């Protein structure tokens with residue numbers, strides 16, 4: 449399914465996407481999902497996370513601003529998704545930066561995320577157990593870590609998506625590259641987190657997680673490229689991406 453068809457299907461079906469995502473990203477993730485036609489719900493507390501996952505069509509678990517109670521909610525939601533056989537997508541924000549983040553991810557991986565979406569430094573850190581990256585931003589190139597992404601996919605059984613100038617999507621056997629976008633996209637904090645949520649929404653529509661991830665990343669790349677035509681910097685690029693996503697679903 450191409451990005452236009454995905455945009456149309458998201459509009460028609462409006463999948464409920466439960467997001468346990470970091471404080472920085474909540475606004476952009478919710479608004480980007482809305483613009484793309486999906487229905488976001490930011491529900492993370494362990495009191496209700498599993499219950500909501502019982503209603504959702506996909507779940508996002510993003511470790512960007514973790515604390516013990518949130519991590520409990522992540523286990524509850526990912527566990528419920530796993531048990532129900534609905535897709536859940538892990539965003540291992542800054543996993544190379546601290547021991548706490550490494551242990552959170554190590555404890556979540558047995559719940560078999562459908563997709564792991566990170567930037568090149570995060571995927572390199574997961575694949576090599578080394579401390580790649582300085583913080584939340586990538587210091588590595590996505591195409592340069594293609595082999596590491598493939599190895600991580602084989603090791604975990606998850607589809608791995610590496611965002612960057614070219615997005616890499618792999619299940620360890622099949623690898624696809626998505627080009628496009630705008631070079632100012634990484635300056636929009638949490639756009640990567642929003643791409644993770646769009647991948648989750650696509651997984652609710654398309655059964656094959658490689659195809660879903662390629663479609664979602666291509667939809668965002670196309671919106672970023674279109675938005676880049678009018679944007680004068682990252683500030684105006686951000687709302688222009690939301691408008692371009694909405695226009696894709698409107699015109700498709």
Ligand SMILES: Nc1ncnc2c1ncn2[C@@H]1O[C@H](COP(=O)(O)OP(=O)(O)OP(=O)(O)O)[C@@H](O)[C@H]1O
Pocket residue numbers: 541566567568584585586611612613614615628629630631632633634635636637638639640641642643668669672
């Ligand atoms: N140089 C580039 N050219 C075009 N698009 C890019 C480039 N770098 C990243 N992107 C796109 O920007 C989006 C965000 O990717 P990025 O790698 O910045 O994620 P991230 O580091 O996880 O972000 P965050 O942690 O801020 O959420 C993706 O859709 C990706 O395809």
Ligand SMILES: Cc1ncsc1CCO
Pocket residue numbers: 470472473512513541584637638641
């Ligand atoms: C800046 C930042 N810090 C923790 S999470 C986050 C959002 C991008 O991942």
Ligand SMILES: [Mg+2]
Pocket residue numbers: 567584585586634635636637638640
């Ligand atoms: Mg970034």
